């Protein structure tokens with residue numbers, strides 16, 4: 001019989017969150033400790049249930065700083081479905097919502113729930129889970145010194161960017177289509193699907209009767225990039241599936257080229273076309 005000596009080194013299964021040196025919170029030990037604590041909550045949620053998190057006053061203040069700056073951009077540029085769904089969800093400007101309650105509300109009414117993740121996950125997992133009605137959701141907030149910027153998706157991006165549209169009946173089938181495509185895509189197909197996802201659910205524009213509007217979460221959660229998307233520096237092109245699939249993107253800068261869909265139903269048909277073509 002063998003036994004593990006009491007002095008055997010233990011391996012921490014959840015090491016501290018690694019922040020690159022140029023991250024706004026990299027030299028703030030309090031922020032780093034908080035990121036570690038929130039990541040541990042996500043790791044601990046083994047059943048995938050969104051925990052209720054007691055956010056700190058300065059975290060609510062950061063949310064407030066971003067949400068108030070986004071309000072004007074949303075009024076001018078957000079898709080009608082986004083604005084209606086956000087209103088129905090009752091997302092406040094003054095504090096980070098209770099994510100467990102928000103998840104329950106989304107699940108009950110719209111068949112999609114939020115599941116906590118400590119950070120970015122790979123795109124196939126993210127999209128496959130989305131197709132199964134699970135929106136993987138980071139729960140930390142960006143560093144308060146740079147409310148206009150986050151190098152990674154934070155709770156502002158997930159909740160103010162993504163969540164509302166999943167409460168819209170015309171948008172919801174898209175997530176299932178993406179999920180089915182991700183489940184069967186080849187390696188090359190996954191790279192193309194990532195582009196399709198990027199130029200739609202993250203940075204998509206839609207032509208509405210009232211004019212051009214944004215529905216992508218990357219735009220709707222950035223008060224800098226949202227007005228930029230409608231300016232002269234950006235080339236806005238009609239959505240053509242093969243062109244989108246072949247267009248690379250750079251996530252480190254503002255997007256110089258965006259694609260416009262005429263409706264969410266049209267977009268769903270394009271994802272299904274990709275799927276029908278073997279998701280290659």
Ligand SMILES: [Fe+2]
Nearest residue numbers: 153202217218
């Ligand atoms: Fe996102």
